Amino acid sequence: MQRTHILSTGSFLPEKIISNEDLTQFSHEARKLIADKTGVQTRRHANESECTSDLAVAAARRCLQKIDFPLENLQGIVLSTSSPDRMQPATATRVQHVLGAGNAFAFDINSVCSGSSFGITVVDSLIQSGKFKTILLIASEMYSKILNSKDFSTYPFFGDGAGAVLFQAGAGCSGGVLHCCLETDGSKNDTICVPGGGTMLPFEKMPGPRSACFRMKGEEVFAFTMDKGPKIIRRLLEEAGVAMEEVKCFICHQANINILHGIAGLLGIPKEKFFVNLDRYGNTASASVLIALDEAISQGRLVQGDLVVIATFGGGLSWGANLIRI
Amino acid sequence: MNEIMEKIKYGILDLFPEIGKAPITSEMCLGAIPNYDSMAAVNLQTFLEENFPLKVSLDMLAAEMPLGELVAYIGRYVKNRN
Numbered sequence: 461m462q463r464t465h466i467l468s469t470g471s472f473l474p475e476k477i478i479s480n481e482d483l484t485q486f487s488h489e490a491r492k493l494i495a496d497k498t499g500v501q502t503r504r505h506a507n508e509s510e511c512t513s514d515l516a517v518a519a520a521r522r523c524l525q526k527i528d529f530p531l532e533n534l535q536g537i538v539l540s541t542s543s544p545d546r547m548q549p550a551t552a553t554r555v556q557h558v559l560g561a562g563n564a565f566a567f568d569i570n571s572v573c574s575g576s577s578f579g580i581t582v583v584d585s586l587i588q589s590g591k592f593k594t595i596l597l598i599a600s601e602m603y604s605k606i607l608n609s610k611d612f613s614t615y616p617f618f619g620d621g622a623g624a625v626l627f628q629a630g631a632g633c634s635g636g637v638l639h640c641c642l643e644t645d646g647s648k649n650d651t652i653c654v655p656g657g658g659t660m661l662p663f664e665k666m667p668g669p670r671s672a673c674f675r676m677k678g679e680e681v682f683a684f685t686m687d688k689g690p691k692i693i694r695r696l697l698e699e700a701g702v703a704m705e706e707v708k709c710f711i712c713h714q715a716n717i718n719i720l721h722g723i724a725g726l727l728g729i730p731k732e733k734f735f736v737n738l739d740r741y742g743n744t745a746s747a748s749v750l751i752a753l754d755e756a757i758s759q760g761r762l763v764q765g766d767l768v769v770i771a772t773f774g775g776g777l778s779w780g781a782n783l784i785r786i
Numbered sequence: 787m788n789e790i791m792e793k794i795k796y797g798i799l800d801l802f803p804e805i806g807k808a809p810i811t812s813e814m815c816l817g818a819i820p821n822y823d824s825m826a827a828v829n830l831q832t833f834l835e836e837n838f839p840l841k842v843s844l845d846m847l848a849a850e851m852p853l854g855e856l857v858a859y860i861g862r863y864v865k866n867r868n
Contacts, residue, residue, distance in 0.1 A: 487835065489844055490828040497824075610832055613825035667803075677821055 463636030464584040464627050466786065467594070470523025471623040471754040472515055473741060474506040478619075485610055494616045499717025503619030503742030505604040511545045512622075513554040515747075516600035519622035520559055523596070523754075529626060531559065536595035537566040538583050540575030540746040542775065543602045544568060547657070555598065564596070572652060573713050573774025575599055575746030576623075580770065580782045581640040587629045598624045601745040606654060608673040617716070618674075619742030623750025635764065635785040639700040641692055642780040651684070652676040652775030676775075685719045688779045690726040693771050696781040704729060707783075708766040709756055713773055714738035714748035723771075735761070746774070762786050790838070790864070791857050797833040802826065812857065817849025834860070839867055 479502050480494045495501055506515060516539055524531065537559075539552035552566035571578040576599045583595045600622035607615045630636060655661055656671030666672065689712065697704060710733055712720055717738060724731040735752045744751060749770050756762045766786045773779040795810045804820040816822055816830070827847040834842050840863045846856065 485832065486828060487831055487841075487844075490831065493824070493828070610829070612828035612832065613823075668800075678825055679821070679823060 462588070462629050462631045463633055463638075464587040465630040465633050465636035466784065467626040467628045468523050468527045468529065469623070469625050469750070469754040469757055470519050470521070470526060471621065471751040472518035472522060473621045473751070474504045474510070474515065476505045476507065477502050478505050480616065483616055486612055486616070490612060497716075497718075498617050499736075499739050500617055500742045501739045504621060506602050506620045510602070512541055512543055512600050512602045513545050513551050513558065515602060515620060515622035516541075516551065516555045516598045516624075517558045519600065519624040520555065520596060520598055523624035523626050527626075531561050532563055534561045534564045534594055534596055535592045536583075536586065537561060537564045538579050538595060538597050539566070539568050540571070540579040540597070540599040541568055541601060542570050542572040542575060542745055543606050544570075551600070552598075561596075571746070571774060571778045571780075572776060573715065573743070573745045573748070574772035574776070574778045574780050575774070576749045577640070577770060577772040577780025577782055578642060578778070579746075580625075580637060580784075581642055581780065583627050584637040584640060587627060593629045594626065596624060596626050597750070598622060599747040599750045601747045603674060603743075603745055606672070606674050608670050611673070611675075613678055614674055614676060617743050619744050621741055621744040621747045621751050623747050623752075623754055625750055625753065637782060637784050638702075639696055639783040640780070641696045641699070642778075643688070643692060644776050644778045646776065648680070648684070648777040649775075651680050651777055682716070682719065684777055685715065685773045686722050686726070689719070689723040689771060689773055692779055692781045693723070693727060693769055696769065696771075696783055700783050702767065702783060706767055707733070707769050709733060709735055709762055710769045710771065711735045711749050711752045711756065712771045714741070714752060715743050715773070746772070757786065790860050791853075793837055794834075794853065794857060797830070797837065801829050801833060810853065812852065812854030814853050815849060816847060816851050816853065816856070822849055838864060840864065
């Protein structure tokens with residue numbers, strides 16, 4: 461059987477480290493709450509001149525150079541982002557150009573923080589169709605430029621970064637994408653959103669520039685992840701016929717340490733099995749799980765043959781999970 | 787005092803647009819602001835410290851705090867400072 465397997469991974473985080481104490485627009489009393497409420501100690505911010513595609517290109521290069529992959533053999537680039545360079549065209553098109561991957565199609569998907577689960581599923585489906593052999597999935601986000609710097613409910617918790625995974629069709633290999641689950645509840649499309657700048661609230665009708673900033677209803681999001689996170693992981697493993705104990709590592713969207721510990725508790729899984737890097741990078745939206753996957757592999761926490769569950773949740777509301785054998 | 791109340795009303799409308807056309811009165815508690823939680827309290831704290839020459843603790847901005855009491859506190863603080 462032909463499976464979609466991982467050929468290489470890469471990630472890129474901007475150099476500029478922002479600590480909680482650097483966020484002086486908030487009181488000292490408030491800054492102390494950040495780590496307690498979310499587990500975030502530092503996050504990375506891109507420079508003024510950088511845009512989302514620059515981070516994507518850097519992550520893609522690290523991924524491809526790791527195995528000296530010839531760019532001319534790349535057939536497609538799927539980019540997950542909810543903080544694109546521009547409203548149009550797709551951010552992936554600039555990535556294709558700057559990378560020099562002239563033979564690859566390129567398009568964006570936006571499922572906010574769950575974009576990587578949706579991206580893995582889309583790439584797996586394209587490869588399983590038999591029409592494509594090698595596709596690069598990138599997730600790149602630059603929330604530092606779409607947040608209101610004075611909004612304590614969002615600004616301290618997000619960071620910038622990008623992750624990339626090169627997928628290839630592999631006949632006869634036991635590894636690869638084993639199963640995917642995707643779900644959406646569009647009735648909650650206001651829970652996480654950027655209200656202005658689209659056709660619902662065009663720029664010229666916006667009451668002020670902050671309407672173009674990201675917003676979320678934190679308590680609703682927390683309740684949603686506690687409800688849907690464990691359910692989709694259970695569904696994924698049941699449908700795949702895999703026992704929870706067989707999974708080496710759980711890579712969940714790096715939203716909040718309390719969410720990760722909460723999901724671990726509800727599933728009865730030791731929290732040590734959950735990969736965590738949000739303390740260093742904050743919530744990097746859809747990029748978080750691909751950055752974490754690259755780190756888990758680079759650190760030797762995941763080796764060939766290991767089973768990993770990727771679980772994501774985000775705006776839409778949307779959530780997804782993928783079972784992959786490395 | 788009216789000037790302080792008007793400034794705070796403006797801030798609440800700006801920070802919490804979900805409040806819509808609901809009347810903002812002295813009797814209203816901060817918890818009546820839609821989705822008012824500890825994060826929202828920090829946003830209100832940031833607004834107050836930017837717009838008035840004072841430090842206000844998060845305890846002062848609990849959901850049970852009536853707006854009138856907050857206005858009076860700011861009024862006293864500003865008066866003493868002057």
